[in-house]
Amino acid sequence: MTSRRRSRAGDLKETLKGGDARILNCLTPHGKWHIHSTYMENHRMLTLSRGCEPVWMSEVDAAELEIKDNDWVEVYNDHGVYCARASVSARIPKGVCIVYHVPERTVGIPKSQVRGGKRAGGHNSFTRIHLKPNYLAGGYGQFSYHFNYWGPIAPNRDTHVIVKRMDKVVF
Amino acid sequence: MDVRSQISMVFHLDKCIGCHTCSVACKNIWTDRKGAEYMWWNNVETKPGTGYPGKWEDQEIYKGGWKKDGDKIYLKGAGRPKSLTNIFHNPHLPKIDDYYEPFTYKYLDLIESPAGDDQPTARPISMITGEPMDIKMGPNWDDDLSGSPDYARNDPNLTKLSPAEQEAMFQLERMAFFYLPRICNHCLNPACVAACPSQAIYKRGEDGVVLINQNVCRAWRMCVTACPYKKTYYNWNTGKSEKCILCYPRIESGHAPACMHSCVGRIRYLGVLLYDADQIESVASSDEESLVDQQMNMILDPFDPEVIAAAKANGVADSTIDAAQYSPTYKFVKTWGLALPLHPEFRTLPMLFYVPPLLPVMASVRDVSNEAQQEKLNPIAKQWPDNWLYDTSTEEIFGTIDQARFPLEYMANLFSAGDTSKVKERIMKLMAVRIYRRHKTVGDISEEKSNEALSTAGLTPELADAIYYLTSLPKFDDRFVIPAAHREQAIEMMEFTGDVKGNTGFGFKDKSAERGS
Amino acid sequence: MNTLNTFLFVVFPYVAGIVFVVGVTYRYRRTAFTVSSLSSQFLEGDKLFWGSVPFHIGLLAVFFGHLLAFLLPQATLAWNSVPVRLIILEVSAFVFGLSLLFGLLSLLWRRLTNPRVRVVTSRMDIAIELLLLAQVVLGCWVALGFRWGSSWFAADLTPYLWSLLALSPETDAVFALPLVIRLHIAGAFLILFMVPFTRLAHFVVAPLHYLFRPYQVVIWNWDRKAVRNPKEPWSKARPKNN
Numbered sequence: 001m002t003s004r005r006r007s008r009a010g011d012l013k014e015t016l017k018g019g020d021a022r023i024l025n026c027l028t029p030h031g032k033w034h035i036h037s038t039y040m041e042n043h044r045m046l047t048l049s050r051g052c053e054p055v056w057m058s059e060v061d062a063a064e065l066e067i068k069d070n071d072w073v074e075v076y077n078d079h080g081v082y083c084a085r086a087s088v089s090a091r092i093p094k095g096v097c098i099v100y101h102v103p104e105r106t107v108g109i110p111k112s113q114v115r116g117g118k119r120a121g122g123h124n125s126f127t128r129i130h131l132k133p134n135y136l137a138g139g140y141g142q143f144s145y146h147f148n149y150w151g152p153i154a155p156n157r158d159t160h161v162i163v164k165r166m167d168k169v170v171f
Numbered sequence: 172m173d174v175r176s177q178i179s180m181v182f183h184l185d186k187c188i189g190c191h192t193c194s195v196a197c198k199n200i201w202t203d204r205k206g207a208e209y210m211w212w213n214n215v216e217t218k219p220g221t222g223y224p225g226k227w228e229d230q231e232i233y234k235g236g237w238k239k240d241g242d243k244i245y246l247k248g249a250g251r252p253k254s255l256t257n258i259f260h261n262p263h264l265p266k267i268d269d270y271y272e273p274f275t276y277k278y279l280d281l282i283e284s285p286a287g288d289d290q291p292t293a294r295p296i297s298m299i300t301g302e303p304m305d306i307k308m309g310p311n312w313d314d315d316l317s318g319s320p321d322y323a324r325n326d327p328n329l330t331k332l333s334p335a336e337q338e339a340m341f342q343l344e345r346m347a348f349f350y351l352p353r354i355c356n357h358c359l360n361p362a363c364v365a366a367c368p369s370q371a372i373y374k375r376g377e378d379g380v381v382l383i384n385q386n387v388c389r390a391w392r393m394c395v396t397a398c399p400y401k402k403t404y405y406n407w408n409t410g411k412s413e414k415c416i417l418c419y420p421r422i423e424s425g426h427a428p429a430c431m432h433s434c435v436g437r438i439r440y441l442g443v444l445l446y447d448a449d450q451i452e453s454v455a456s457s458d459e460e461s462l463v464d465q466q467m468n469m470i471l472d473p474f475d476p477e478v479i480a481a482a483k484a485n486g487v488a489d490s491t492i493d494a495a496q497y498s499p500t501y502k503f504v505k506t507w508g509l510a511l512p513l514h515p516e517f518r519t520l521p522m523l524f525y526v527p528p529l530l531p532v533m534a535s536v537r538d539v540s541n542e543a544q545q546e547k548l549n550p551i552a553k554q555w556p557d558n559w560l561y562d563t564s565t566e567e568i569f570g571t572i573d574q575a576r577f578p579l580e581y582m583a584n585l586f587s588a589g590d591t592s593k594v595k596e597r598i599m600k601l602m603a604v605r606i607y608r609r610h611k612t613v614g615d616i617s618e619e620k621s622n623e624a625l626s627t628a629g630l631t632p633e634l635a636d637a638i639y640y641l642t643s644l645p646k647f648d649d650r651f652v653i654p655a656a657h658r659e660q661a662i663e664m665m666e667f668t669g670d671v672k673g674n675t676g677f678g679f680k681d682k683s684a685e686r687g688s
Numbered sequence: 689m690n691t692l693n694t695f696l697f698v699v700f701p702y703v704a705g706i707v708f709v710v711g712v713t714y715r716y717r718r719t720a721f722t723v724s725s726l727s728s729q730f731l732e733g734d735k736l737f738w739g740s741v742p743f744h745i746g747l748l749a750v751f752f753g754h755l756l757a758f759l760l761p762q763a764t765l766a767w768n769s770v771p772v773r774l775i776i777l778e779v780s781a782f783v784f785g786l787s788l789l790f791g792l793l794s795l796l797w798r799r800l801t802n803p804r805v806r807v808v809t810s811r812m813d814i815a816i817e818l819l820l821l822a823q824v825v826l827g828c829w830v831a832l833g834f835r836w837g838s839s840w841f842a843a844d845l846t847p848y849l850w851s852l853l854a855l856s857p858e859t860d861a862v863f864a865l866p867l868v869i870r871l872h873i874a875g876a877f878l879i880l881f882m883v884p885f886t887r888l889a890h891f892v893v894a895p896l897h898y899l900f901r902p903y904q905v906v907i908w909n910w911d912r913k914a915v916r917n918p919k920e921p922w923s924k925a926r927p928k929n930n
């Protein structure tokens with residue numbers, strides 16, 4: 001088993017691929033307006049970024065999944081789910097999708113259809129938290145609040161997810 | 172010669188990082204109001220892309236600007252008699268959905284939702300009706316090539332390119348894009364002014380700023396159609412059109428406009444140009460091939476004694492002539508010949524000029540064998556199946572320009588009405604300055620080669636240094652040379668100070684203190 | 689009844705006329721910002737076409753028709769003396785009236801049903817549209833029920849209107865008219881009365897001067913040449929907008 005295979009299995013052991021879905025490598029980089037504390041959950045920046053934090057995906061993958069630009073999609077794996085609109089771009093390589101961090105579930109995030117109608121989370125909900133010991137050293141990192149969860153931030157921002165078009169949008 | 176002064180702008184596109192700080196600064200100051208939420212007097216577009224409002228450059232849809240018929244020019248979608256016959260229903264008026272339906276969120280739901288088994292979320296609602304809505308469009312919807320199959324590939328500037336050239340622009344890891352910030356061009360031959368039936372829009376004689384008198388505007392909406400850049404906006408709440416005012420209250424008090432002041436990449440320059448107003452009509456009606464050259468010709472040399480004398484005779488203040496001599500825009504546009512107007516073929520004679528970008532590295536694409544790729548590139552570098560070598564070396568000085576990632580034709584469609592030689596000339600100069608600076612700082616380019624590059628581009632080391640300085644190291648006062656507005660005189664635009672001279676106290680509010688009879 | 693008639697056809701026309709002139713002038717000079725056609729085409733454009741265009745064209749035609757009979761009663765009567773010409777005039781006027789009615793109904797429907805247009809609708813907008821609707825319905829009724837309007841307008845009403853203008857109202861002919869016609873006349877004065885308080889004020893600023901001005905407009909706020917004249921110790925040059 002290659003290392004890539006192993007990591008894919010690690011994130012998608014329980015979650016089965018069903019229907020028109022596709023396994024993509026999901027990256028959660030800084031967006032151009034997301035330099036650490038300058039999050040974009042204010043009206044002005046949301047207006048400038050499609051009203052939500054979109055899932056960027058390749059036009060090739062989107063065409064295969066019959067996802068059109070601005071369709072609602074669910075991005076999920078064993079750890080969690082994120083619901084957003086797809087931004088179909090020629091810039092994204094095939095097999096990859098991108099969610100900028102950090103979308104906040106308090107603004108415009110619908111309920112997940114694949115997870116029993118529960119409110120979907122942000123990008124942190126599907127990225128694994130690898131505890132890095134030095135985040136805990138000397139402090140109380142485990143008690144720090146971040147959007148949608150308590151704990152030290154997750155250093156690993158590269159995981160595998162299933163991307164699927166959302167059946168219906170429920171807020 | 173009717174010498175007038177015009178405050179003009181230069182945007183250096185190589186430096187734009189697409190952060191939209193200009194847009195936010197402008198919005199926070201001017202358009203954060205009901206009816207104006209959808210307006211972005213300053214917006215930043217990604218090119219290739221359809222922009223805001225969608226496909227605004229396609230005048231077959233919007234009928235903006237002037238068209239030449241014989242020796243004369245006519246407004247394409249407005250003007251006499253169209254402005255009057257279409258007054259009850261203007262068939263070419265863009266609708267709010269061509270821009271976007273402004274939205275906000277029902278934030279109060281986060282606080283007031285009843286207890287439930289799930290966290291509440293603030294739903295998007297329309298800022299017009301207040302009802303929940305589906306967000307379908309935004310002011311920069313195609314930012315960073317998002318939605319590129321729907322937007323970037325429909326860029327109106329691509330139409331003149333061959334299908335192969337178009338396809339090459341969207342190949343992964345070879346594609347390029349750049350940002351195009353736009354404000355009102357404060358044109359010399361503004362179509363919005365010409366189309367306004369009420370005579371509400373005018374150009375200020377003193378500095379050339381184009382303004383809409385809100386007291387005279389009657390919502391006939393012809394300016395929105397006529398402006399080919401779609402930079403007049405209709406306020407659906409007040410029933411008045413609005414547009415970029417070049418922050419004239421700031422300019423009059425010596426401040427740079429908000430978008431320019433806040434520019435992170437420092438791409439924006441503002442300064443005075445002196446021009447010959449007698450030539451406006453003939454230049455605007457000249458042939459498409461000579462439009463750019465003619466527009467450059469009507470901008471006058473502020474050091475020419477004849478021009479100075481004519482300017483003074485015309486009432487241009489000494490301080491304005493001084494500002495014209497130090498103007499960074501004069502340097503970029505005339506002295507160095509680096510900047511071009513956006514879509515000169517609309518014939519409005521825009522006074523906002525762009526330095527075309529060197530995208531993002533100049534590189535050639537050559538058809539070679541895989542071995543050559545291997546040899547040239549690092550062994551772990553990506554091998555293209557089509558045996559093309561993507562070469563970013565500087566062995567050939569200008570050989571790469573014609574094969575730039577962004578076809579020259581595309582740039583020419585934007586900045587020179589399709590004439591690639593004008594864009595190429597400017598890009599060669601930019602390239603020569605880079606080669607020269609690399610020779611100076613890194614030293615891996617020989618002096619002969621650097622000199623060859625400079626002389627081919629028509630530059631000297633001194634000019635290259637000056638371009639380098641104003642591009643890379645300019646201070647605030649170098650970027651913005653704002654002529655004094657003479658507020659000691661400007662106050663008299665509001666009040667005739669002679670009226671209150673000799674009075675005690677606060678003077679007379681309404682009646683002038685004329686001698687009685 | 690006579691008191692009411694006297695009020696509606698003697699007092700009220702003067703009140704309406706004065707309110708119209710003073711109100712429009714005041715609004716134009718003091719609150720010019722509010723003088724606008726308040727177009728909602730930007731929010732909704734397709735249905736507007738089927739409302740605005742037939743409405744305005746019908747309105748202009750009907751208005752100028754009435755104006756013609758008012759200004760040139762003899763010519764109107766002479767034209768009507770040949771039956772075919774009378775029929776042509778009456779039928780085409782009625783068609784314009786129907787166009788006006790159709791336009792007004794679709795405008796009203798659009799205003800009430802389109803959520804975006806509702807946002808920019810004031811109570812006064814609805815009120816004035818209903819008033820116009822009543823007036824148009826009455827007008828069509830009069831045209832159908834009391835033939836031939838163009839002739840008796842020129843014969844009976846034109847003298848009355850002129851007598852109003854001459855400040856010596858002759859009301860006998862008006863008092864004798866059927867109720868429907870009297871309502872239509874009173875409605876006209878009511879609309880005139882309402883103009884300064886409603887969006888109808890935009891017709892007063894119809895941009896006909898556009899035909900006669902040069903395309904480019906340059907405004908100098910300050911005559912700098914006058915400022916620079918060193919020979920003049922006390923500048924008399926005033927700013928243009930002062």
